[in-house]
Amino acid sequence: MAPRLVHYSDVENVYDTPERAGRLAGLLRELDADDAVLAGSGDNTSPGVLALVEDGAQALDLFDAVEPDVETFGNHEFDHGPSALRELVADSPQTWVSANVWRDRESGSRFGADAGVVPATVVEADGATVGVVGVTTARTGSINPEATDIEFGDPIAAARDALADLDADYSVVLSHLGRRDEELAREVEADAILGGHVPTERCDRVAGTLLTRPGDGGSVVVEVDLETGNGTRHRVADAPLHEGVADAMADRLAETGLNDVVGTVADPIDRAETTLFGGESRLGNFVADAYRWETGADVGLQNSGGVRTGDALSGEITAADLVSVTPFEERVVVAEVPGTALRDAFEWAASPGLGFAERGWWHAQVSGATVAWDPERHSVESVRVGGEPLADDRTYSVALSDYVLHTDDEFPSLREAHRVETAGVQYDVLVEYARENGVAPELEGRVTAVTGGTETGATER
Known part of the structure; x- marks a missing residue:
């Protein structure tokens, strides 16, 4: 047997609909097991009504309930500024991986390193190891005014370098590059690229690498079997309700006024x-x-x-x-x-x-x-x-x-x-x-x- 990947991305304003947030949590919990790696590929904390009020910290209710393994940054993670994001990263249970985001590239200072952000990590699942690298679109500084003081390097070169440093049975890239995922697949050696940034779904192969994308709005989670390389879509609307997460979102919304x-x-x-x-x-x-x-x-x-x-x-x-x-x-x-x-x-x-x-x-x-x-x-x-x-x-x-x-x-x-x-x-x-x-x-x-x-x-x- 080989590990499974459970991929969510671009859930964005799902937190503003308590039942959907609860069902997303319920589905992730249902798919989790000792052989699973729960992975998010960005825009899973913002934007949304609660995100505005809570600076993205409402996502911690979901993260604490499902305990993801790994996460990378989307462009909207920076909506509330670098300080709020560093605090969120420090308080969340998953490991945040980011190979191309820098506080000061010239000095070698990576963004969020003091809060636990690393360019890559290795996760053990089902007796195997999965190396995970994260990259974010280099256009983030242009499309997010709160990220103008952050440096975004070439994501493909960064992914290639980070993958080369890994020693694992399988290699995976968490990508918030959108349509550049196909270019990424042709330039790096990876078993799977879990993508985001684009609101349409995908599950196909490019240059022998499996590319998945759940779409936006927290409607779909993709499950990947690393042994067969197949991906399976699961609809959040059909999932069991995690009442704790749903109630937490409802309570937060009630407090917004x-x-x-x-x-x-x-x-x-x-x-x-x-x-x-x-x-x-x-x-x-x-x-x-x-x-x-x-x-x-x-x-x-x-x-x-x-x-x-x-x-x-x-x-x-x-x-x-x-x-x-x-x-x-x-x-x-x-x-x-x-x-x-x-x-x-x-x-x-x-x-x-x-x-x-x-x-x-x-x-x-x-x-x-x-x-x-x-x-x-x-x-x-x-x-x-x-x-x-x-x-x-x-x-x-x-x-x-x-x-x-x-x-x-x-x-x-x-x-x-x-x-x-x-x-x-x-x-x-x-x-x-x-x-x-x-x-x-x-x-x-x-x-x-x-x-x-x-x-x-x-x-x-």
Whole structure:
């Protein structure tokens, strides 16, 4: 017999749904045994409502209940700053492995070494040894403003070096690289790469290495048999409930003070990734409308990845429900943007270049504008603002998250130099907008797909 790997990743805001958190804990406990290695590949502490309140420490309720063996950092582990993350690492039962994250690379100071972070470790299971290495996307400093003081080295070179130092029967990489997992598989010698960062699931082989990814939202756990190299998906919804974890999350949510009802939704608002990245979405319209309502800007713009997936919004909507939509301490800002830069932003939204994205995804939710795009050519056919064709020689005011101006991974034509005004925190804006206007967004033809001369609007699934 050979060890089994039990892989979870990108659980993110699962903690905001106590029953799902309890079932995730129940499934991990059910799959655990002496021959199992429980492994997380990042974004398992943040983002989310409780993560905002607890600086990610709500994850300790899950970790203490299931006692994972190993974990690596995702980009969202840094959401609350390096100090909060070091404290969380020190308090958690698993070994954190990180081969390419440095506090000061020149001096050889690895991030979190004082809290127990190591580049690699060896776990014993079923009489065999499993060497485990962890790597995080080098783009983290760009996509997470709280990580700008941390250095992220080349993850593939770091994984190769760390694996070379291991002496174990099996070798595994915990990877938060997203689509670079395939490149990683071709460049290193490993039995399995347990991936994350991308919200779609996978379980296949590249260059003889098994690649797995559970997707996001704590919906799936993947079990890997290292002897056969096969992976098996287990649905969290079908798992037994760990009442201790579910109760702990419910108690924490009750203490947030965010249970006030701010609106009612009769027709459930879908939050699936296929909807949020499929073009216009009702939830995206709500967010972008709130930004324009708050600022009076010509255009409201929201990156689709900044609207978090989760259960549909239905019935009575609380402040916590809306915080969970954009659970980041980011301000809404107004940018004065030349027409050429705004057009480039929409062209980028149609492109397949984002590291965690799938081909054919649309990356922008808008208010005050309409866009027609071709998902096959990854191009924008037309843009109108306020009912008029976008003019390249005009300047437009755009309300958006300050994150978009910080990162060069998304909407690179929109930069910090364009900022002229700062408004409220994203989720506060959503809550106040709901109190004043209700929660009743509709599809209005703001984003339409044009393929082969045929125009289609968005359909929520």
